[in-house]
């Protein structure tokens with residue numbers, strides 16, 4: 001797609017989903033464009049933990065995140081809150097938080113409501 | 115009406131992840147005024163129309179949420195009497211010395227059955243609302259953003275709702291204005307709205323499996339127009355909105371919910387009704403819960419119900 005030249009490709013191997021994240025954009029914002037029904041976007045401010053993911057590969061910057069949801073150990077292991085994660089390269093991620101139910105669902109928003 | 119005992123919500127201490135971003139949010143966007151700082155890095159704020167020195171304290175921390183919220187009582191005698199009553203109820207009490215929070219007298223701190231830390235205090239320094247007390251103007255011309263008038267109440271999530279309601283009504287003299295019941299014959303109470311004065315609520319409590327969680331800290335506006343203006347500020351500065359503007363069936367408030375830069379939920383709202391001690395208690399049932407919470411679209415909202423700090 002044309003958009004790929006100005007951003008990074010985010011890949012979720014478990015679901016086969018690939019999508020674009022614009023430069024400077026937060027990972028969560030890009031994930032919301034996946035159009036999955038009922039992605040439970042929470043506080044969008046690093047506090048509630050709803051959008052927890054693990055980055056398997058790639059570079060990224062993070063903002064402040066609640067230690068109640070991302071421990072120091074987890075941070076070392078690539079766990080982040082997507083609302084506070086800014087990709088700096090293509091990423092391979094696993095969805096681990098409450099979002100998992102929505103991102104792993106098959107239907108997209110144009111299909112019938114759940 | 116003579117108001118005695120517990121007078122009103124006095125202050126709330128909120129944990130924030132990024133103080134600079136939080137000050138922009140609470141001061142520039144919401145319109146609170148900074149009144150002091152201390153050597154723990156805490157920043158003291160108040161709504162413009164509050165007379166005591168502060169009502170909101172922001173503390174830098176690595177998890178968001180509420181440290182404690184406090185109620186002001188009418189005298190030191192009441193403070194001492196209620197301290198004993200809380201002990202008799204079985205609460206563990208901590209006395210905090212005057213000056214532990216700047217400009218605030220001694221505080222009696224206790225943990226409620228839902229796991230939250232509450233405080234009572236009788237004295238706080240007077241700073242005024244900036245209008246003077248002799249021939250005052252009715253409004254200030256130097257306010258920012260949403261221009262919130264005052265800190266109004268907290269809504270807290272925790273496990274032992276029945277115990278907390280008992281404590282607030284039987285020990286501290288609150289009255290339950292409204293409640294939500296579910297289950298067979300409405301046998302399980304899941305929410306309580308409690309007043310210590312003439313507002314529909316000074317504290318709201320909701321049953322939740324985890325102890326000690328914060329749902330929101332609420333600030334008062336005076337009109338629907340001001341609520342819509344607050345929403346305009348959220349749009350302009352991309353403050354994440356949770357829900358609204360809308361109306362609650364419960365307490366009748368017209369409201370908008372949003373998140374601070376640490377994920378703590380805030381509310382700005384207007385309207386309600388005046389509560390007198392001889393008014394009947396209102397009950398909301400499970401089948402009408404959608405409209406009780408969001409009166410316009412009558413739909414429950416997963417994020418509103420489940421996201422807490």
Ligand SMILES: [Fe+2]
Nearest residue numbers: 269330332381
């Ligand atoms: Fe509220």
